[in-house]
Amino acid sequence: xxxxxxxxxxxxxGGRQTKAERKEQxxxxxxxxxxxxxxxxxxxxxxxxxVVAAALVIGGVVFVTNARTDPRDVITxxxxxxxxxxxxxxTAPPWSNNTEQLPARLQALDLPALNEQILHHHVxxxxxxxxxxxxVPANIGLSQQAASPLHTHDTTGTVHVESADxxxxxxxxxxxxxxxxxxxxxxxxxxxxxxxxxxxxxxDGKEWGGNPTQVPLNDLTAIVVAFGTADQLPNPMPDKxxxxx
Numbered sequence: 001x002x003x004x005x006x007x008x009x010x011x012x013x014g015g016r017q018t019k020a021e022r023k024e025q026x027x028x029x030x031x032x033x034x035x036x037x038x039x040x041x042x043x044x045x046x047x048x049x050x051v052v053a054a055a056l057v058i059g060g061v062v063f064v065t066n067a068r069t070d071p072r073d074v075i076t077x078x079x080x081x082x083x084x085x086x087x088x089x090x091t092a093p094p095w096s097n098n099t100e101q102l103p104a105r106l107q108a109l110d111l112p113a114l115n116e117q118i119l120h121h122h123v124x125x126x127x128x129x130x131x132x133x134x135x136v137p138a139n140i141g142l143s144q145q146a147a148s149p150l151h152t153h154d155t156t157g158t159v160h161v162e163s164a165d166x167x168x169x170x171x172x173x174x175x176x177x178x179x180x181x182x183x184x185x186x187x188x189x190x191x192x193x194x195x196x197x198x199x200x201x202x203x204d205g206k207e208w209g210g211n212p213t214q215v216p217l218n219d220l221t222a223i224v225v226a227f228g229t230a231d232q233l234p235n236p237m238p239d240k241x242x243x244x245x
Contacts, residue, residue, distance in 0.1 A: 071210045072185040077171045079213055080108050082182050090182045091190045093127075093134040097152075098180035099143040106146050109177055114149045115164035121219030123159040124241035125175075128224070129191060131232030141178045150175045150217070158243070161217055172201075172223065173213025185211050188227045196229045205239025 082088050085108055087101030127134040136159075141151030149163040150170055159175055161168070176183035186193040193199055201208035201215055202224040208215055215223060222241040226233055 072212070074211055074214070076214050077169075077174070079171075079173045079177065082177060082184065084108070085177055085180070087180045088177075088182050089180055089189060090187075093129050093189060095134070095137070095179070095181050095189065097137040097140045097142075099139065099141075099146075101180065102141065102143050102148070102178070103146040105177060105180060106148055109174060111149055111170075111174065111178075112163045112165035112168050114147045114151075114162050116160075116162035119161065119163040119166050119168055121161050122241075122243045123161065123217045123219070124222045124238070125157045125159050126222070126224045126234070126238050127157075127188075128226040128228065128232070128234055129188065130228040131234075133234075140175075148178045150178050159217065161219075170217045171213060172215040172217060172225075175217065176213070183213060183225075185213065188225065191227045197227065198229075200224075200226045200230075200233065202226070202237055202239075205237050 086104045087098060089095050089098055125136050127136060135155055136152060136157040138152055138154045141148030142153075149161060149168065151160055151162075152158060153160065161170055163170075173183060182189055186199055188199055191197070191199075199212060201212045203215060204222050212225070217223075220241055220243060222238050224234065224238055
């Protein structure tokens with residue numbers, strides 16, 4: 001007969017586990033399973049935290065990269081590559097009104113039609129190269145073959161914006177493309193930034209930190225385009241424009 005244990009259960013023949021031993025083993029198995037599940041949960045948490053941390057690092061790199069973007073590279077109004085436009089002047093001033101290939105440039109620029117009755121305002125443009133004022137010619141953007149909504153009538157530097165589109169918001173680069181004078185973020189005509197010689201733009205007396213081609217041609221704005229050293233900037237700096245004054 002099988003030997004009785006203290007709890008009244010059979011010890012079992014041939015070394016078999018008693019009921020109490022099986023219960024204890026099941027308890028130990030549950031503890032082991034819970035431990036393994038806890039380890040797996042902890043590993044999953046570590047993995048998730050790692051992924052989130054990596055995403056934050058990547059996001060931070062992207063943010064820093066974007067934060068360091070040169071504002072002179074930012075384009076809000078897309079413009080054609082000036083090298084692709086016909087008749088562009090990449091020479092030293094003086095510059096003519098350069099209307100010989102105006103029709104072809106206007107076709108590439110796709111500007112709205114000229115109409116002074118719908119939108120008509122004025123901008124004063126001052127241009128300096130190496131400290132010397134440059135004449136803005138009469139009849140830029142106007143010829144017998146074509147007429148641009150961005151143009152001049154005289155040599156005062158007054159740019160007329162006369163558009164059939166009342167929502168037209170032109171920028172400086174469009175006027176220089178109409179004129180056919182090479183203008184980029186670093187170059188004006190035949191001069192490009194090098195050392196102390198830089199292209200600087202001022203709007204109503206304040207330096208423009210963005211891309212020169214993207215300066216808005218807002219009504220009654222005074223815009224200075226100056227290439228040269230800081231010592232060659234005009235003094236006093238033109239800071240306002242009153243049409244007709």
